[in-house]
Amino acid sequence: MAEIRKDAPIDISEDANRELLNDVERGLYDFKDEEREEDFYKVDEGLTEEIVRQISEEKHDPEWMLEFRLKSLKIYHELKVPDWGPPIDGLNMDQIVTYVRSKTGMKGSWEEVPEDIKNAFEKLGIPQAEREALAGVGAQYDSELVYHNVRKDVEEQGVVYTDMESALTGKYAEMVREHFMKLVPPTDHKFAALHGAVWSGGSFVYVPPGTKVDIPLQSYFRLNAPGAGQFEHTLIIVDEGADVHFIEGCSAPKYNVANLHAGCVELFVGKNAHLRYSTIENWSKNMYNLNTKRAICEEGGTIEWISGSFGSHVSYLYPTSVLKGDHSHAEFTGITFAGKGQNLDTGAKMIHLGKNTSSFIDTKSVCKSGGISTYRSSVEIRRQAEGAKASVNCGSLMLDSISRSDTVPAMDIRTDKADVGHEAKIGRISDEAVFYMMSRGISEAEARAMIVSGFANPVSKELPLEYAAEMNNLIKLEMEMG
Amino acid sequence: MHIEKRVNHLPVLTWNRLDFNEAVFSADVDFDGKQYIKETALPEGITQTAELSREAFAAWCRAHGCVARQEAVVAGKFPMYAQETFQTGMGAETDELLAEAGAKIRLYEVAEGVKLAQPLRFESIYPQGAATVDAVLLHAKKGSEVTLIQYFTTDANGDAEQGFVGTSTRVYLEEGAKVHLVKVQMLPKGFVFFDDMGAKTEKNAELTYTQLELGAAKAYLGACVDQTGEQSVLRADLGYVGMPGSFLDFNYVDTFRGKKTQGVMRFNGVLFENAQKVSRETLDFRQYCTDADGDEEEDILVLGDDIVNKANPMILGEEEKVSGRHAVTIGKLSPEMLFYMQSRGMDEMTAQELMVRARIQEVANRIPDEEIRRAAGFYVDRIFCDRENCHGMCRI
Numbered sequence: 001m002a003e004i005r006k007d008a009p010i011d012i013s014e015d016a017n018r019e020l021l022n023d024v025e026r027g028l029y030d031f032k033d034e035e036r037e038e039d040f041y042k043v044d045e046g047l048t049e050e051i052v053r054q055i056s057e058e059k060h061d062p063e064w065m066l067e068f069r070l071k072s073l074k075i076y077h078e079l080k081v082p083d084w085g086p087p088i089d090g091l092n093m094d095q096i097v098t099y100v101r102s103k104t105g106m107k108g109s110w111e112e113v114p115e116d117i118k119n120a121f122e123k124l125g126i127p128q129a130e131r132e133a134l135a136g137v138g139a140q141y142d143s144e145l146v147y148h149n150v151r152k153d154v155e156e157q158g159v160v161y162t163d164m165e166s167a168l169t170g171k172y173a174e175m176v177r178e179h180f181m182k183l184v185p186p187t188d189h190k191f192a193a194l195h196g197a198v199w200s201g202g203s204f205v206y207v208p209p210g211t212k213v214d215i216p217l218q219s220y221f222r223l224n225a226p227g228a229g230q231f232e233h234t235l236i237i238v239d240e241g242a243d244v245h246f247i248e249g250c251s252a253p254k255y256n257v258a259n260l261h262a263g264c265v266e267l268f269v270g271k272n273a274h275l276r277y278s279t280i281e282n283w284s285k286n287m288y289n290l291n292t293k294r295a296i297c298e299e300g301g302t303i304e305w306i307s308g309s310f311g312s313h314v315s316y317l318y319p320t321s322v323l324k325g326d327h328s329h330a331e332f333t334g335i336t337f338a339g340k341g342q343n344l345d346t347g348a349k350m351i352h353l354g355k356n357t358s359s360f361i362d363t364k365s366v367c368k369s370g371g372i373s374t375y376r377s378s379v380e381i382r383r384q385a386e387g388a389k390a391s392v393n394c395g396s397l398m399l400d401s402i403s404r405s406d407t408v409p410a411m412d413i414r415t416d417k418a419d420v421g422h423e424a425k426i427g428r429i430s431d432e433a434v435f436y437m438m439s440r441g442i443s444e445a446e447a448r449a450m451i452v453s454g455f456a457n458p459v460s461k462e463l464p465l466e467y468a469a470e471m472n473n474l475i476k477l478e479m480e481m482g
Numbered sequence: 483m484h485i486e487k488r489v490n491h492l493p494v495l496t497w498n499r500l501d502f503n504e505a506v507f508s509a510d511v512d513f514d515g516k517q518y519i520k521e522t523a524l525p526e527g528i529t530q531t532a533e534l535s536r537e538a539f540a541a542w543c544r545a546h547g548c549v550a551r552q553e554a555v556v557a558g559k560f561p562m563y564a565q566e567t568f569q570t571g572m573g574a575e576t577d578e579l580l581a582e583a584g585a586k587i588r589l590y591e592v593a594e595g596v597k598l599a600q601p602l603r604f605e606s607i608y609p610q611g612a613a614t615v616d617a618v619l620l621h622a623k624k625g626s627e628v629t630l631i632q633y634f635t636t637d638a639n640g641d642a643e644q645g646f647v648g649t650s651t652r653v654y655l656e657e658g659a660k661v662h663l664v665k666v667q668m669l670p671k672g673f674v675f676f677d678d679m680g681a682k683t684e685k686n687a688e689l690t691y692t693q694l695e696l697g698a699a700k701a702y703l704g705a706c707v708d709q710t711g712e713q714s715v716l717r718a719d720l721g722y723v724g725m726p727g728s729f730l731d732f733n734y735v736d737t738f739r740g741k742k743t744q745g746v747m748r749f750n751g752v753l754f755e756n757a758q759k760v761s762r763e764t765l766d767f768r769q770y771c772t773d774a775d776g777d778e779e780e781d782i783l784v785l786g787d788d789i790v791n792k793a794n795p796m797i798l799g800e801e802e803k804v805s806g807r808h809a810v811t812i813g814k815l816s817p818e819m820l821f822y823m824q825s826r827g828m829d830e831m832t833a834q835e836l837m838v839r840a841r842i843q844e845v846a847n848r849i850p851d852e853e854i855r856r857a858a859g860f861y862v863d864r865i866f867c868d869r870e871n872c873h874g875m876c877r878i
Contacts, residue, residue: 084495084503378500383788398802401769405799408496413791413812416755416784422795422810426767428802 042100045227047093049073052197055099059165059200064177072186072196079190086314086343086372091288096260098198100142100225138163138219140201140232148203154213159244160206161217164233167204176204179235183266183294183322191262191290191316195231199264202232207242209270216245216278221263223250223287229260236266238273240298245276250283250311258313259287267295269303271325276304278463280471283311285341290316299325299354306462307334309346310474318376320349323357323385330359335459335471337478338371338403347377347409352418356387361394362458368399368478378410379420386417396426397455399448449479484510487579489572489676490704490733493764494798502794505731505760507702509674511613511646513583518612520605527596528628531589534619539587542619543568546654548682548708548739568652570680571704571733576650580617583648587617592626592659601629601664601850608645608669610638615648615676622659622687629662631851634677636670644672652680655687657711662690664849668861669697671725676702685711685740692848695722695730696861703732709743709774716745721845723838723865724757726786733762738774738804747778750841754865755786764796767804774801778808783841785814785834835866 041058043051052073056066081088138148138161150161160172167176186196203219223230238244250261261283269275275295283289289312295303305319321330332348350359359379367373375396381388396405407424429451437447453460453475460468486508495503524530534542547568570576580587592598604618622628634647647669655661661681669675675698681689695701707716716736724730736745745765753759765776780793795808815830815837823833839862846858 084497374494376496378497396797396799398799401772401800401802403800403802405797406494407797407808408494408794409796410496410500410502410794411792411810411812412500413784413793414789416753416787416789416814418784418813420810420812422793422808424795424797424806424808426797426799426804426806428804 042097042225045095045097047073047076047096047098047194047198051098055198055200058099060169062169062173065168068181069197072193075186076190076193076197079193081190082316085316085345086374088288088290088314090313091258091260095227095257097225097228098231099200100228101144138203140219140221140230142223142225142228142230144201157211157213158208159211159213160204162204164202164204164235167235172204172206175206175237176235179237179266179268180233181264181266183268183296184264184292188292192264192292195233195262195264195292198229199231199233201230202234202263205236205244205246207238207244209239210241211239212243213245216247218247218249221248221250223259223261223283227257227259229262232263234263234265236275237268238270238275240270241272242270243274245278247278249279250281257286259284260290261287261312262290264291265293267303269295269297269301269328271298272300273298274302276306278306280308280463280474281311282474285311285313287312288314293317293319294322295320295330296322296324297328297330300327301325302329303331305330305332305334305348306459307332307346308459308471308474309334309336309344310478312344313342315344315346317346318349320351321359322351322353323359324353326354327356328354329357332361332363333459333462334363335456336363336365336373336375337475338365338367338373339478340369340371343372345374345376347375349378350380350390352381352385352388352390354385357385358389359391361392363394364397364455364459365394365405366397366399366452366455367403367405370402372404374406374408376408378412380412381415381418381420383414386415388415388418390418390420392422394424395455396424397452398426398428445479449476452479483512483582484508485579485582487575489575489702490731490762491573492733492762492794492796493735493766494796496794502760502762502792505702507674507676507700509646513615514613515584516612516614517586517616518606518608518614519616520607522603524602525598525600527593527598528602529591529593534587534589536581539617539619540567542589543652546621546682548710568680568682569706569708570650570652570678571706571735572676572678572702573704576676576678576704579648580615580650583615585615585617585650587619589619589621591621592623592628594623595625597627598629601631601662603631603633603851605633605635606647608634608636608638608647608673610643610645612645612647614646615650617650618652620651620653620661620663622653622655622661624656625658626656627660629664629850631664631666631849631854633854634665634667634669634675635857636668636673638670643670645669646674648676650678653682653689655681655683655689655714657685658687659684660688662692662850664692664851666694666849666854666858667697667701668857671697671699671728673698674700677704679705680708681706682708683711683714683716686713687711688715689717690848691716691718692845693718693720694842694845694849694858695720696842696858698728700729701731703730705733706735706737707745708737708739709745710739712740713742714740715743716747718747719845719848720749721842722751722759723842724751724753724759724789725865726754727756729758731760735764735766736776736778737766737768738771738776739768740771740774742773743771744774745776749780750844751780752783752785752838752841753789753791756788757786758790760792762794762796763808764798765806765808766798767801767806769800771801772803774804776804776806780810782810782812783815783837784812785838831866835862838862838865
């Protein structure tokens with residue numbers, strides 16, 4: 001942690017006010033729902049072969065999946081904890097419950113969802129969002145989906161949007177088996193192996209050739225149980241010429257014990273297909289968010305990542321785009337806001353394999369109140385990727401001197417027939433800009449919040465209106481909190 | 483003896499699979515214990531201690547280096563290598579090598595207020611099979627001004643000649659001192675070369691560092707400048723040419739500690755086919771360096787396929803009130819530029835030569851030594867003359 005200046009004055013009353021503000025304002029995400037033991041099924045804390053077998057049995061896995069889980073567990077034990085990122089010493093797998101589910105099962109109608117769980121999602125505005133702006137919704141509570149629904153007209157287009165468990169044994173079982181953890185193999189890193197062993201929940205989406213889904217699909221992940229892990233798997237296959245926008249949101253109440261999120265997202269973008277994947281992540285600040293996201297694009301395919309990272313205690317998050325097909329394209333637009341007690345290591349990876357591929361990274365990071373924000377990226381252009389173009393742009397805004405902001409961008413170029421540009425800037429809010437706004441009657445706090453919102457504009461303008469509004473609220477909230 | 487050293491550590495680690503976190507250089511060398519340096523006579527106001535003991539060297543580093551504070555172990559990261567008492571770009575294992583190879587350590591002290599009009603020129607001419615390392619300490623006292631040129635060249639005729647040459651330079655600039663450190667390497671293609679540098683600048687001191695890397699099969703370079711004093715200034719320029727099959731690995735770190743410190747780093751390179759280059763460039767803003775300003779830029783022209791071109795330009799910040807920028811441009815000669823040149827009667831090879839020459843001259847022109855500037859020009863001539871079809875512009 002960065003050393004706090006010894007000469008910094010400590011205003012107890014201001015701190016107390018900030019804590020109060022913290023408690024009041026974060027209520028939107030921090031509400032806790034007491035889980036009655038009898039309503040929930042959970043495995044013991046820790047990670048053993050017995051627990052993995054138990055999860056597999058609970059989920060009625062096919063035989064191959066049990067084998068896959070056990071193999072992943074073995075790999076997990078063989079791999080080392082990363083030595084290059086933020087410390088995760090506070091995460092003790094022996095104290096994590098890897099599977100918790102409501103005994104009620106998944107519902108297709110909102111009315112059938114148990115009242116307490118329904119309340120949690122109502123507070124987060126999920127059904128409202130579904131009514132107003134979504135083609136389909138999946139809501140996961142702890143380890144399993146509790147609600148899933150797709151609009152009839154979207155279903156009639158042939159779009160499949162279902163929970164992973166159903167997909168694993170239903171009509172699309174072979175397709176799932178063919179793609180499951182092929183893009184992110186358990187050998188990728190320790191937490192990919194962990195995911196392979198204990199994954200549960202998540203969504204499967206298939207968009208048939210030439211199908212354009214006009215309004216977004218959404219999954220919302222809520223981790224409510226203290227000391228639990230969430231390991232959802234999202235698998236999206238967008239077939240040739242198809243087009244879809246998928247949104248995921250995440251939140252959790254704050255506890256005194258560590259929670260873990262080690263989800264996995266695998267996106268297959270077909271020839272000339274287009275996928276936009278948007279995330280607003282607002283995990284609570286006791287969460288270790290060790291998530292893996294990866295997309296592969298065939299010829300002419302496009303993947304667009306929009307990412308807002310606000311929550312968690314520690315994050316390792318680097319959505320990866322593999323540009324396999326010629327003329328495929330990837331864009332990553334992201335913002336990270338690290339506040340008190342947060343160490344957020346985020347960024348993107350671009351791997352150019354096909355000819356005339358292009359990638360664009362535009363990221364912003366903000367840190368304050370002792371938060372640590374690291375932008376980490378890699379752009380790899382392989383020898384065969386002639387005509388590749390890559391551009392990286394990252395900006396960091398520091399709001400005080402007890403925080404830390406690092407930019408660690410790596411480039412590995414193996415052909416002469418590529419153009420790569422990289423730019424990064426670090427700085428602070430200019431006094432002139434604040435003075436200008438204050439001279440027009442805006443308070444200093446408001447002025448600073450407005451400037452930060454403006455800084456985040458490249459991300460928020462890419463989001464649907466209601467999500468952009470949520471992101472701006474989160475920025476405002478973070479700016480107000482100590 | 484077999485040597486294997488871990489050098490050029492990235493100040494903040496990244497993914498291991500990218501092979502950026504450090505470089506490992508190994509070689510089988512029997513050090514010859516010889517000095518190949520041709521020094522100019524020392525002018526008045528400068529003193530030399532010809533051979534510093536290991537103990538005296540360590541004491542000098544302790545006395546003038548920047549004591550690593552707690553925050554030097556980067557917040558939230560892992561301390562991966564032992565902190566030196568006087569940091570250099572290549573790191574502590576280079577000092578181990580100095581000891582193992584029995585390197586001679588020379589100390590030069592420029593007296594307070596002395597302003598040397600002529601550069602100090604240390605020309606080292608290495609023969610075939612040379613195997614040597616040495617170290618130089620330069621102490622520029624309050625208000626002094628000095629230019630030190632270290633020129634590494636050869637009397638060997640063929641590019642097949644082999645050798646192992648290493649050097650380490652530490653510079654301490656007292657308040658208001660101005661130092662221009664120039665390093666030029668034009669060794670044959672078969673040589674292995676390392677060049678390590680560390681500097682500390684006190685209040686209002688100015689360090690200009692100009693480095694030209696044109697030869698050797700493998701070259702490892704490190705530079706770490708600790709801008710401790712308020713309003714101290716660094717201007718660093720590195721020009722390099724990666725010839726076919728060559729390997730270059732460098733690590734430049736500018737650490738801002740003092741208020742209103744300024745640092746500019748420029749890297750201008752050319753890579754021919756099969757050349758490999760790994761660069762690490764860091765602007766490190768430490769707490770309390772308010773109003774510091776750092777700017778770093780790398781421009782790489784790629785003139786051949788099968789290259790490895792790796793770059794990691796980093797900005798580390800733990801102070802809010804700073805301004806830092808970096809930019810990297812990697813690419814071949816643009817079709818527009820080529821078209822422009824061809825429309826003026828130049829063929830592609832000539833256009834390439836002009837671009838290479840422009841890059842090298844940009845750095846060479848900063849060197850206050852006519853002979854070296856001319857040698858750099860001849861070097862570019864040779865690059866293009868050595869090619870299969872000499873296009874007729876060759877002047878040698």
